[in-house]
Every structure is written in structure tokens, then in C-alpha cells.
Amino acid sequence: MTTPLVALSIAGTDSGGAAGLAADLATFAALGAHGACAVTAVTAQDTTGVGRIVPLAAADVQAQVDAVLGDLPVGVVKTGMLGSDEVAAVVAGISGIPVVVDPVLTATSGAQLGSDEVVAAYREVVLPGATVITPNRDEAVRLTGLDPRTPALELAAALHELGPAVVLTGGDPRAATCGDTVMEGSGAVTVLEHDTIRTCNDHGTGCTFSAALAVHLGNGTDLLTAVHRAQAFVSAALTTSSTWELGRGRGPVAHIFVPTTQEN
Numbered sequence: 001m002t003t004p005l006v007a008l009s010i011a012g013t014d015s016g017g018a019a020g021l022a023a024d025l026a027t028f029a030a031l032g033a034h035g036a037c038a039v040t041a042v043t044a045q046d047t048t049g050v051g052r053i054v055p056l057a058a059a060d061v062q063a064q065v066d067a068v069l070g071d072l073p074v075g076v077v078k079t080g081m082l083g084s085d086e087v088a089a090v091v092a093g094i095s096g097i098p099v100v101v102d103p104v105l106t107a108t109s110g111a112q113l114g115s116d117e118v119v120a121a122y123r124e125v126v127l128p129g130a131t132v133i134t135p136n137r138d139e140a141v142r143l144t145g146l147d148p149r150t151p152a153l154e155l156a157a158a159l160h161e162l163g164p165a166v167v168l169t170g171g172d173p174r175a176a177t178c179g180d181t182v183m184e185g186s187g188a189v190t191v192l193e194h195d196t197i198r199t200c201n202d203h204g205t206g207c208t209f210s211a212a213l214a215v216h217l218g219n220g221t222d223l224l225t226a227v228h229r230a231q232a233f234v235s236a237a238l239t240t241s242s243t244w245e246l247g248r249g250r251g252p253v254a255h256i257f258v259p260t261t262q263e264n
Ligand SMILES: Nc1ncnc2c1ncn2[C@@H]1O[C@H](COP(=O)(O)OP(=O)(O)O)[C@@H](O)[C@H]1O
Pocket: 135, 136, 137, 169, 170, 171, 172, 173, 178, 179, 180, 195, 196, 197, 198, 199, 202, 204, 205, 206, 207, 209, 230, 231, 234, 235, 238
């Protein structure tokens, strides 16, 4: 008998199947983890944008989290769109398990997925108990309140002061390379750069990266190696989706490919 790593995603749904819970569960499965989930919000979303957003009450999210934690040996928690400060408090109540926080605030289409109250809750209650946070530049600017031109290192340091290790992601489809700035718990900084995959089928990239990172951390991998492997997973996923013709907007990042040893 074996027990797989159990990864719990606390996130919103994306009806288009690219981002949010769909991306998290598909990534967990691709990397050999059993995925459990607590839905925070339902979105009517496709490759062109986000339509309706229906947040769930915190009590409903708490009930899902309690059901999972009461039964399964969860080895890592990964959060995405939280939807309200009350749901942020549910996340803050989880202890004794590594928590990877992807602070989803805005979709690529520009849709707001996190209010100012949610931003305040990240700063005040979620980040002090988190293991690692994986914001993109826009999310880091919003969470810190710093000038949008602030260098990556300063943004990472400002988030690190709130508690967690930081992986400030630098995905840019127009640049030759993407650079992710990693600030470990100790404060050590490393910039991990890799080639950009040219594709407009990249919807869900951030969720996929954080979910892959969560699996590797849940398996006990050190942060730098885990980031390196999560980058490799995302690059392989984007390479697959780059050949797709799917949807009228930014198509989904692929989750249907077999990871090689490097991405695993
Ligand atoms: N076109 C790309 N090619 C290769 N890696 C990418 C590409 N876009 C993003 N990434 C990587 O995916 C991860 C998530 O990055 P990012 O796009 O910044 O997140 P988000 O979707 O939240 O904005 C990072 O490791 C980043 O380097």
C-alpha cells in the first residue's frame, strides 16, 4: 500500500478549464499528487475574459477545508483566488502544513479577482502564516503598495518582511527570457532565468506554476530546486499549448502532456 502526496487547492473555478481549480488539480495529477479542493468562488470565464463571479460564503469554504483536513493526510496547501477577506481568514486558520499562496488579484484580461479588503487580509492574516508567496509583478505592486517601477528585489523584500519566502514571477511573452526572483526564508536571493516559450495560449500559467511548486515543496524538495522544476513543468506545458488552436482569446496552457523526469 502507498499513500500519495495529498495537495489541497483552495481556489476559484474557471469554466474555461484553464486557470484556478482546473489548473491546480490537473497539475497535481500530472505530478503524481492526489488533489483535494475547496471552492472559493465560481467564475463564468473563457479565453477572452471573466464574466460573472459568484463568491462562496466563508462558512461553505470552511466546511470544505474541514472535510478534507479531517480525513486526508494533506501534505501541502495551495491557494488561488480567495474572493473575500472572510475566506482569507479561513486560510489563515490552517496551521502545521506548508501553504503556497498564489495571490490571485487580477486576471490577464484585466478582471478584478481580489478587492482592497482581500489585499489587506493577505497582508495582515494570510502572509504571516504562509510558507511561500508567488505573485507576478502586478500582484506584488498591489500587495506592497509600492511604485509600479520598483525593482523586483525591493518588491520581494517588502513581501518577505510580512513572513513568507517569495517567488516573484516574471513571465513576459514579449521578452526573450522570463526571470523569477526567489527570496528564500533566510533572505538569500536568486534570479532563475529561462527561455520564453512563444505562445498566446498561456491562460492559467500562474496557477499552474504555483501548483507545481506546491507539489515539489510538499514532497520535501528545497525551494530553489522546486522553482526550477515548476518552471520546467510550465515550459513543457506552454510548448504543448503553443501548437493549439483553442478559443477566441488567450488559450489555455496545456495540462495534457506527460512530464519527463526533468519536469517531474
Ligand atoms: N511564455 C512563457 N514561457 C516560459 N515560461 C513562462 C512564460 N510565461 C510565464 N512563464 C513562467 O510561468 C511562471 C508564472 O509566471 P507569470 O506569467 O508571471 O504568472 P501569472 O500568470 O500569474 O502572471 C513563471 O515561472 C514564469 O517564468
